[in-house]
Amino acid sequence: MFELDLRSRKPIYEQLIDKMKELIINEVLKPDEQLPSVRQLAQQLTINPNTIQKAYRELELQGFIYSQKGKGSFVNPISPGKDNEKIEQVKQELEKLLLEALYLGVQADELHALIKDLDASKGGGK
Amino acid sequence: MFELDLRSRKPIYEQLIDKMKELIINEVLKPDEQLPSVRQLAQQLTINPNTIQKAYRELELQGFIYSQKGKGSFVNPISPGKDNEKIEQVKQELEKLLLEALYLGVQADELHALIKDLDASKGGGK
DNA sequence: TAACTGTATTAATAATAATAGTACACTTAG
């Protein structure tokens, strides 16, 4: 389910966070679906449970998952209009990247087309 | 010219890279304009010259600046159609962020509007 | 020549990432 690059300069727990976010955003992991447990995933990836926990803690902070003692960790269903801070943050990052793309010569038309495609395939599996 | 957060978890040299890219992309720093020297900027920010050098080296690798022994470091004018790898990389990051925005409920229309604004103000100062 | 530039190297320290081991509280199936 996960592929890690142990020799990357990017910390393992950050790679985990990115992969998880990707799976959640692409709805491979559905709302309220249970994630692999800290120990189970650690064994599967042959890394330390503490590293998994660090990733899960961060994902919970960012609002992507929720955890319950004794039960497990689950995908957090988005509550519209609730994550205003997060949305603003993402918009800011987007603005920076969009400016960079335009600076590099990417045409606005191409960006519009990209959005259109992504929006169309939203929720539609892949 | 630069504001650093020394107690941030983000390394100083990465903060420097981000600030520089921002200034270059927003054309506050013009093509072929000379950047502050390694030692000068280090003294101004009261950090080590090696840290500045590390940032400059990375910026050069990423194609944003070029450096010449004995002369200085300068903003690299973009050469259209040359930075294909970089463009692809930025597009990939963009796709991830756009998906996240859509997942959080941001409307496609809003994204289109954002691009339109950014594209319109391109090169027009701020 | 003198005073700038970038660049390279080595060493030491500070900060962070990752592992290891243990413990506790909670949930659930038996």
Added chain:
DNA sequence: CTAAGTGTACTATTATTATTAATACAGTTA
């Protein structure tokens, strides 16, 4: 209730990376 699973917390240790420090060298320019 018990056993085995869950998340969570904590301390300690090691490995990796970031940062500083001090030089040194090569090129440029007034």
